[in-house]
Amino acid sequence: MARLNLALRAALALALAGAAHEGWHLWRANRDNALIAAPGRIQVDPATPPALVFAKAYDLARHGDTQEATRLYGALTQTGDAELRTRAYYNLGTLYLGDAARLWNARGVLEYVRVNTLVSAAKENLRAALRLSPGHWDARYNLEYAYRITPPPKEKPKSDFKASKGSVYATMPSLPGGAP
């Protein structure tokens, strides 16, 4: 009877500890969701949860700060959560692709190098997203578009060098002329 009593008290202590643990997680999740709804208030530092970093990056990209958004998405691709990494790779690839598409449609081959660089980065990130999540249809679609707007490879300039000459005499010094 005493043992049962002790077991009941131990179980009660565990249940209360579990409730406290879940309560704390719930409080944190609600706090994070409030920040996700107002990403302007998010201050990114090494301790910021990845979900908040993602929200900040998304907000920065929306407001035109693609450089900082790219940096934050890039950091997120190194996190452990596969789903978040997939989303970060996809958004990063889409960010590069958007820039490349605008440049390609506006300037075409005149911006060959920049378009090529942006498209390559877009492909790399979208492929990474698809490796993690092969069924990601948006990533598939955008990656196909990235291939579509990949500029054709530049032709190599023709070399003037000829390996064969018309006559060996063409390269030999002439025989000295002379008369007695």
Place this chain on the structure above:
Amino acid sequence: MMAPRSRTLAAWLPLLLCAGPVLADPATPRLEIQPPRDFGYAMGDILEQSFTVALPRGYTLETGYLPQTGALDEYLEIQGSEWRMEQQEEGPVYEVRIAYQVFKGVRATETATVPALPLRFQGPSPLAAQLPEWRFTVAPLIPPDLADEQVAIRGPLPPMETPTRPHTSRLVGYLGLASALLGLIAWQRHGSEPRPFARAHRELRRQLRRGATAATYRAAVQRLHQALNETAGHSLFAEQLGGFCAERPAFAELREELAGFFGLSRRVFFAAPDAPLPPDYPAARLEELCRRCAQAERRRA
């Protein structure tokens, strides 16, 4: 010009036809290919190649030479390969599965090729086999007649809210469990199996709070006797007190007090039933004895 499908068949047919005669030669690996679907693939799709290779006794497949995860060519990546070996009477049988991921961007349906895969074996004499190349078709996801500048790329994914439902469910569960356990503990303390002294103490407190009269005092003594009888399982008399305490060590320290109580009981009910309340044994002392008995009862539980 051969259609892609026909070319695929043309590639597989000699191998499949060879499978029969091959059985006759004991030093030849027997390759059985489960031909996959060769159409309807698109960007990002995974295609799986499965085959079985049965080897003569004494030979093993060099699994280290199976393709490793990573890029295979400009539009195919190996997602992974796995194999399983089963030792049979004739020799080992390997089941191999290789998963490729397609990264081919096309504007119209095109044919792509999984290159031939040479297989290497270890054994007493050289042995070789090759999985033939395999052709399949890749279709575009973007309508081919849509100009590049008219294609709207898919937008970025918005942030996801942190899910709260699992935490809420678990919190409710834990709180429910804690409530149930609290109820169980309370029930065990106060209302489960009969705890005679605990109940007697509650009743005594209620009775004596209203004031101790001769009648209530006698009723209290009777109630304490009743609790003793219930605990002993029979009517308990003074001379049985030694045995009672020996069986229940928790009550040992109360033995003297209980002997005094039995003396009081004799006085109240037999020696001087009409006498006023004994001044040496007020109702509060009776209640205190009952409380200590209830404590001993709990310790015993």
